[in-house]
Amino acid sequence: MTEIVKLAEEAERAMTAASSLEALEEARLSVLGKKGWLSAALKELGALNAEERKARAQQLNEVKDRLAAVLESRKTALNDAAIEARLKAERLDMTLPLNESAEAQGRIHPVSQVIDEITEIFAAMGFSIAEGPDIEDDFHNFTALNMPPEHPARQMQDTFYLPKRGADGEQIVLRTHTSPVQIRTMRGGPPPHRIVVPGRTYRSDYDMTHTPMFHQVEGLVIDRTTHMGHLKGVLTEFCKAFFETENVKMRFRPSYFPFTEPSAEVDINCSREGGVLRVGEGDDWLEILGSGMVHPRVLQHCGLDPNEWQGFAFGMGIDRIAMLKYGIPDLRAFFDADLRWLKHYGFVPLDIPTLGQGVAR
Structure with missing residues (x-):
């Protein structure tokens, strides 16, 4: 599990540092995608005996839940930032004179x-x-x-x-x-x-x-x-x-x-x-x-x-x-x-x- 913990910390840092929704999606796929390391670790549970499988599954699910929370938090922050940027870009200058055309x-x-x-x-x-x-x-x-x-x-x-x-x-x-x-x-x-x-x-x-x-x-x-x-x-x-x-x-x-x-x-x-x-x-x-x-x-x-x-x-x-x-x-x-x-x-x-x-x- 030492390697899993290390991978989880790296994934958490990558998700937190993601500067766009695209970068955040790449970080998610590296963990939870079909070829992601956490998905691979979950597939390996079938090869373990019942006692080991129970302990390993609990640890992996805790890692999965923590990373999912980080992912959702960063996604919300990026969406809010995108909306704020759009509002600033589309803001009307109310000091401009009115268009006096009939149309x-x-x-x-x-x-x-x-x-x-x-x-x-x-x-x-x-x-x-x-x-x-x-x-x-x-x-x-x-x-x-x-x-x-x-x-x-x-x-x-x-x-x-x-x-x-x-x-x-x-x-x-x-x-x-x-x-x-x-x-x-x-x-x-x-x-x-x-x-x-x-x-x-x-x-x-x-x-x-x-x-x-x-x-x-x-x-x-x-x-x-x-x-x-x-x-x-x-x-x-x-x-x-x-x-x-x-x-x-x-x-x-x-x-x-x-x-x-x-x-x-x-x-x-x-x-x-x-x-x-x-x-x-x-x-x-x-x-x-x-x-x-x-x-x-x-x-x-x-x-x-x-x-x-x-x-x-x-x-x-x-x-x-x-x-x-x-x-x-x-x-x-x-x-x-x-x-x-x-x-x-x-x-x-x-x-x-x-x-x-x-x-x-």
Whole structure:
């Protein structure tokens, strides 16, 4: 065994001194390869008697285990060193100027930009963000919103009905508005609720101002004391922050929505002189959203007592207000995936517009 011990010490030194994975592999093969000395010594055990074989096998296995540990330790060290060297070689110099070529820069889509602006404004007013499924059942999309099967308001929705039905046989649809999220929120836990709901919606319509898929944002507040005055205050602060002007005037016109009572369309003042739309200027008016107090029947569908709880809701088209703010003439171009259009109307991530001072505190 004296020679084995000597060979083991030499092998351990060779493995520890290996400067590359290739050199380490050569050291391993000289010991544990088919022609390695330790492999040869293990093969010779068969020629020994039982007592000698047991003692020699124990010694050889101890040597094998020690060298295997050295081998694994050195292999780990070499791998770590290789990774470190690669990281240093591939490190980017962040002090170099950015490549300003159009091909090297992406753009944030106007819809994504406006969603971020909207949620930032409402978050500053204490609203949380809520989401829900794009595929809805008839109850959440219509019935709970005071639109039973015979209700004429259903004719106002150009609905995509899906061929399959729910587990209870109920009709499944692509949601026509984000209002079902309001229902899910009210049914999901006790009031108070203060949410804003951005998301995709679907209707069978297509022209310069309508597409089969578009984006809406809705707001909902439910508590014991909220009234129309609070609704007006929230929407006024939103319009001032979003359009970045303190001169916005608002007009509430009586209207009809099945899920609110009373209901109102909201207009803001604007100017169209020279074919350019300017919000907060002039004596003209532009309709931007619908709103109202949540209908008592909607509260009842959500298990809430209308004599105890009340609140308001509002909704607007994200694509539409993006067009108004950033002067985009055709809604259909939003979804054409035209990189030339995105280069013109999109936003560089490090140079996006700010929201001025935000919501007044």
